[in-house]
Structure formats: structure tokens, C-alpha cells
């Protein structure tokens with residue numbers, strides 16, 4: 091953490107991260123301000139890729155690498171008084187209604203629409219990252235900085251890809267309900283169907299690239315103050331299939347874009363009327379032996395000097411209720427709000 095503070099002061103790129111349920115925080119530190127990329131994902135380092143797959147990713151190379159043990163503190167997450175506001179409610183509900191119309195017109199079956207929550211506050215990103223580590227033990231937590239791109243921080247529950255020795259794993263994570271203590275969530279057909287669409291999409295895209303494909307039973311999975319539905323898909327990666335090829339096929343998945351992918355992406359780019367940048371992009375570790383641990387950039391925020399931007403969205407299907415979809419984005423914003 092001290093090293094990260096020094097890098098920040100010198101305006102040098104770095105990333106701190108902890109894998110889900112991990113006991114160590116890893117840090118990768120770059121010693122110049124160069125903006126590096128890895129179009130073929132064949133690199134050793136940490137990749138940070140935008141939602142828009144036509145735009146280039148950013149690589150922080152694994153030149154200077156540090157691993158530190160991390161001890162969870164007993165502190166519990168609490169919201170220190172950044173209450174939810176109704177700013178943006180009308181606009182988001184109108185966007186959801188437009189998305190439902192698009193589904194009824196047959197443009198797509200599902201589309202994921204999003205918005206930002208903008209707050210004028212100055213925050214200590216390293217302290218917030220420490221809090222995220224304590225609050226979200228099963229998430230992939232990160233703090234990422236590049237002087238030419240900016241600073242992002244998040245605690246994502248969604249794995250995009252894990253590859254080790256050709257063993258490949260991905261997850262279909264979708265469907266959201268508020269977490270309630272000691273009570274199992276009551277999933278409706280809307281959530282079950284929208285999550286199944288993600289599983290089917292991933293299965294279809296991967297079937298030519300994996301042998302011995304396995305699809306797990308669908309389970310309920312907790313992410314902070316939320317429940318999601320989750321299915322794991324795994325298999326052996328064909329020696330002829332490259333990571334970049336697979337990522338191009340699956341990113342952005344129907345969990346963050348929609349189905350069919352192209353029509354949903356066109357709708358998002360036209361109707362959301364803002365640039366998602368790295369929100370719903372992907373990020374994580376790459377190694378030269380072909381191993382990779384990549385996650386979808388969700389439950390995240392962009393940290394500016396005197397303000398922050400929290401990014402939230404949700405999957406819209408023909409069964410969506412616009413007010414419920416607004417409330418879902420409100421609930422999702424609490425993941426970051428509770429750290430401030």
C-alpha cells in the first residue's frame with residue numbers, strides 16, 4: 091500500500107488487486123508513464139480493457155511485482171452517510187422503457203442499460219480499497235491507476251475467464267435481488283430466464299473452443315448487499331484456440347451487453363448517451379505461459395480529483411418493470427457507496 095501511495099504521488103501507473111477469497115494483495119508497478127497495450131493478450135501483467143471492443147486495452151507490465159499478505163480486519167461495512175438520491179430516476183426509467191420497446195419490436199431479446207452516480211467528493215482511494223478488501227471477501231477487488239487514463243476502483247463478483255494449463259472456466263452471472271439475512275431469495279421467471287440467456291450465449295460461443303465442456307447447476311451467489319444467479323462453465327481449451335480469440339467472442343457477454351450482442355451494443359451506444367469507458371470492460375492478470383484470470387469490471391467507480399463516478403446497470407427483458415430496474419441500480423450503487 092505504501093508503494094502504491096508513492097507511485098500515485100509520482101504519477102506512475104500501478105494496480106493493486108486481490109483475487110476472490112484470496113489472502114494476498116498483489117501489486118504491479120510501472121516505472122514510467124508509457125501507455126502500453128496488448129492486443130493479442132500475450133503478455134505478463136495486468137490488462138484493463140474497455141466495454142467497447144474496438145477500443146484498445148491498457149497493459150501494466152509485470153516488471154515490478156509485489157505480493158503482500160493481507161489480514162482481514164473485523165470492521166463491518168457501513169454507509170457513513172452518503173445516502174441514495176433520486177437524481178437520474180426519470181431518465182433511467184425512460185431508458186428502460188425504450189429498451190422494453192426495442193424488445194417488443196424484436197430488435198433484441200435482452201439489453202443491459204446503465205447510468206452513473208456522480209458525487210462531488212474528495213476521497214482517499216487507497217483507504218477505500220482497504221475497506222473494499224474487508225467488506226467484499228469473495229469479490230475481485232482492485233485499485234487501478236494510469237496517469238494517462240485515470241483511476242478506477244471496484245469489487246466485482248463476475249469472472250470472465252480463468253485459464254490455467256489449458257483448463258478453462260467462465261461464469262454466467264445475472265439476475266439480481268436484494269440480499270436478506272437468513273432468507274433464501276425467491277427467484278422469479280424474469281431473473282431465471284435472463285440468466286439462462288447468459289449461460290446459453292457462453293455455451294454457444296465456447297463450444298467450438300472447448301472439449302469436455304461442463305455446465306454446473308445454477309446456484310445463488312451473494313455479492314455484498316445483493317444476490318445473483320450463477321452457472322459455471324468449464325472445459326479444456328483447444329490448443330488451436332487463443333485467449334484473444336475467445337475473449338473477442340464472449341466479451342461483452344449478455345450479462346453486461348445483451349442478446350444478440352451486436353443489436354444490444356448498437357442500442358447501448360445510441361441510447362445510453364454516455365461512454366461506459368472501462369465499466370463492463372474486463373480486467374485482470376495475464377501470464378506468458380497462457381494463464382489468465384480476468385473479471386468483468388462491475389461494482390466499480392472512477393475516481394477523479396474532486397469527484398467520483400459510480401457505474402451501475404441491469405439487464406432488461408420483456409418482463410422488466412421500469413421502477414424495479416431503477417431500484418436495482420440503486421441497490422447496486424450501494425456496493426461502492428458503502429465504502430465512502
Ligand SMILES: C=C(O[C@@H]1C=C(C(=O)O)C=C[C@H]1O)C(=O)O
Nearest residue numbers: 263264265266345402403404405
Ligand atoms: C450490469 C451490472 O451487473 C450485471 C447485471 C446483472 C443483472 O442484470 O441482474 C447482474 C450481474 C451482472 O452481470 C452492474 O452491476 O452494473
